[in-house]
Amino acid sequence: MHKRENPMSPSNSTSTNVLTANASVSPEENGLIDSLSLLSSEKTVQELIQQPLVHGNDDHLFEFSEALRTVAKALRRVTEVKASAQAEACEWKRKYELERARNLLLEQKGGCFSELNVERAGNSVNKTESSDENSDQCELCSGKDDICAHEVLRDGETDSDSCAVPNKMTRKASFKLSWCFKGEKSDRHKHDIVSFGKGNITTAERSSKQISLKWESPPQTVLILTKPNSASVRLLCLEMVRWLKEQKKINIFVEPRVKAELLTESSYYSFVQTWIDENYLLLLHTKVDLIITLGGDGTVLWAASMFKGPVPPIVPFSLGSLGFMTPFYSEHYRENLNAILLGPISITLRHRLQCHIVRDAAKSEYENEGPMLVLNEVTIDRGISSFLTNLECYCDNSFVTRVQGDGLILSTTSGSTAYSLAAGGSMVHHQVPGILFTPICPHSLSFRPLILPEHVTLRVVVPLNSSRSGHAWVSFDGKNRKQLAPGDALVCSMAPWPVPTACQIDSTSDFLRSIHDGLHWNIRKTQSPQS
Ligand SMILES: NC(=O)c1ccc[n+]([C@@H]2O[C@H](COP(=O)([O-])OP(=O)(O)OC[C@H]3O[C@@H](n4cnc5c(N)ncnc54)[C@H](O)[C@@H]3O)[C@@H](O)[C@H]2O)c1
Numbered sequence: 001m002h003k004r005e006n007p008m009s010p011s012n013s014t015s016t017n018v019l020t021a022n023a024s025v026s027p028e029e030n031g032l033i034d035s036l037s038l039l040s041s042e043k044t045v046q047e048l049i050q051q052p053l054v055h056g057n058d059d060h061l062f063e064f065s066e067a068l069r070t071v072a073k074a075l076r077r078v079t080e081v082k083a084s085a086q087a088e089a090c091e092w093k094r095k096y097e098l099e100r101a102r103n104l105l106l107e108q109k110g111g112c113f114s115e116l117n118v119e120r121a122g123n124s125v126n127k128t129e130s131s132d133e134n135s136d137q138c139e140l141c142s143g144k145d146d147i148c149a150h151e152v153l154r155d156g157e158t159d160s161d162s163c164a165v166p167n168k169m170t171r172k173a174s175f176k177l178s179w180c181f182k183g184e185k186s187d188r189h190k191h192d193i194v195s196f197g198k199g200n201i202t203t204a205e206r207s208s209k210q211i212s213l214k215w216e217s218p219p220q221t222v223l224i225l226t227k228p229n230s231a232s233v234r235l236l237c238l239e240m241v242r243w244l245k246e247q248k249k250i251n252i253f254v255e256p257r258v259k260a261e262l263l264t265e266s267s268y269y270s271f272v273q274t275w276i277d278e279n280y281l282l283l284l285h286t287k288v289d290l291i292i293t294l295g296g297d298g299t300v301l302w303a304a305s306m307f308k309g310p311v312p313p314i315v316p317f318s319l320g321s322l323g324f325m326t327p328f329y330s331e332h333y334r335e336n337l338n339a340i341l342l343g344p345i346s347i348t349l350r351h352r353l354q355c356h357i358v359r360d361a362a363k364s365e366y367e368n369e370g371p372m373l374v375l376n377e378v379t380i381d382r383g384i385s386s387f388l389t390n391l392e393c394y395c396d397n398s399f400v401t402r403v404q405g406d407g408l409i410l411s412t413t414s415g416s417t418a419y420s421l422a423a424g425g426s427m428v429h430h431q432v433p434g435i436l437f438t439p440i441c442p443h444s445l446s447f448r449p450l451i452l453p454e455h456v457t458l459r460v461v462v463p464l465n466s467s468r469s470g471h472a473w474v475s476f477d478g479k480n481r482k483q484l485a486p487g488d489a490l491v492c493s494m495a496p497w498p499v500p501t502a503c504q505i506d507s508t509s510d511f512l513r514s515i516h517d518g519l520h521w522n523i524r525k526t527q528s529p530q531s
């Protein structure tokens with residue numbers, strides 16, 4: 001007959017663990033306590049269940065061994081239920097992520113397919129086939145040097161309701177983006193940022209290079225956005241609309257206010273398209289190949305704020321006072337637009353920050369606010385309060401600092417020449433990936449501005465105990481001020497949708513020109529040579 005082993009015998013590994021743990025209690029008690037903690041391991045549970053029953057004179061030992069087996073079985077049932085719940089949760093998560101990825105893909109392809117009945121254009125069979133291949137491989141990447149390509153899209157019959165011009169077939173132009181190196185198209189773009197072959201660490205990419213946009217099909221639809229209340233802007237708009245329509249056969253969208261202005265001028269402009277329902281803006285990026293802004297930096301900010309997702313390339317014409325983001329001169333609009341409609345165009349991808357307000361009083365996630373996208377900066381300040389702000393700042397959950405002063409600016413690199421600069425922050429080239437952390441009038445001699453990497457998530461909390469300063473105020477690109485109550489937080493990270501702006505020359509030349517011309521940066525009379 002098979003000799004059953006005593007589970008408490010030193011030869012048994014489980015019982016060895018059980019018996020050697022705690023010397024201050026009896027072996028039986030000690031074994032039970034430690035066994036319970038060990039039972040959390042699935043292997044241990046299995047081993048205990050498979051233990052043979054104890055046969056011997058010691059009734060206590062027998063009972064103890066039976067109790068252990070019962071506990072082990074119960075724990076195994078719990079583990080099984082938990083595992084199956086986890087598997088189910090994983091499966092739902094996978095389905096959710098698949099569905100989400102599919103929706104994003106559809107959105108990138110051209111908005112809500114089902115709502116708008118957007119189809120791929122059939123004007124070129126080869127082109128459609130090749131874009132199908134690309135979309136299988138990677139929706140956005142189609143070649144070694146290419147960053148992404150748009151597909152040619154066509155509207156169906158059903159989207160006339162919110163648009164002044166009914167059932168007009170408009171196409172989204174197809175384009176390719178590629179990296180350039182010192183003005184040349186480079187075939188050296190690699191996806192590996194760091195390689196460490198043979199133990200030697202080398203880097204291939206440190207920041208994005210100049211990006212070039214090449215049209216694959218001609219752009220056909222342009223959205224013109226204008227600064228309000230300006231006679232010169234209005235005149236230029238009238239002229240530009242006529243020129244684009246008559247010389248370039250371009251479809252034109254304007255804001256409802258501008259359409260009304262154009263019609264007051266002449267009924268000739270009735271071909272210009274607009275929208276009535278603000279929801280139409282959600283799909284505007286699927287219609288528009290280019291955006292032209294006529295105004296100053298504020299008009300570029302306005303243009304960016306209209307697009308909560310992807311943004312078509314912006315061509316900013318300067319009709320303002322400073323024009324950091326507006327490199328094109330309005331006097332030369334014909335030459336500039338001729339060149340841009342033909343392509344290729346050097347573009348700057350201006351990163352945006354996406355911000356959420358997490359309310360302390362919110363009962364569920366849905367009561368929080370966001371995302372709000374900013375091209376320049378998000379500012380948290382003391383508003384009309386005469387007390388210092390008291391803001392706790394965290395970076396990826398690590399405590400950064402407490403801001404005691406007038407407030408804090410979280411800025412993009414595009415915004416580095418705006419409010420952040422005025423508050424003592426550095427000017428940063430737009431292609432340097434980073435988030436600027438700039439205090440406003442900090443009451444501390446040692447508070448210097450920081451630049452943090454672009455992948456971090458920043459959280460600025462108004463502490464619950466901030467009894468003196470109480471509330472703080474948050475504003476987005478200088479607009480949409482909202483109050484933050486004690487306990488509320490602003491959470492901020494890099495948005496996935498940059499604002500592509502056309503360059504006059506290239507990103508670096510335009511940046512340097514803007515700080516020289518706009519700010520007279522480092523202008524000083526040259527010291528005369530010693531005589
Ligand atoms: N003390 C300050 O410098 C201060 C205070 C408040 C707001 N602002 C800036 O104004 C911006 C809003 O601009 P607006 O045109 O709607 O308001 P606005 O008409 O009041 O213009 C503010 C000024 O900021 C300039 N500006 C805007 N963005 C810039 C940028 N990226 N680089 C350099 N200068 C820039 C504009 O050209 C304009 O001269 C905010 O995002 C903020 O950066 C600056």
Ligand SMILES: Nc1ncnc2c1ncn2[C@@H]1O[C@H](COP(=O)(O)OP(=O)(O)OP(=O)(O)O)[C@@H](O)[C@H]1O
Nearest residue numbers: 225226227228295296297298299302320321322323
């Ligand atoms: N299409 C628009 N609709 C409503 N407001 C707009 C529009 N375009 C611009 N604005 C607002 O008008 C204001 C002035 O615009 P903008 O900054 O372009 O002109 P500016 O002040 O003359 O130029 P600069 O900023 O170079 O000094 C800004 O606050 C901007 O947000």
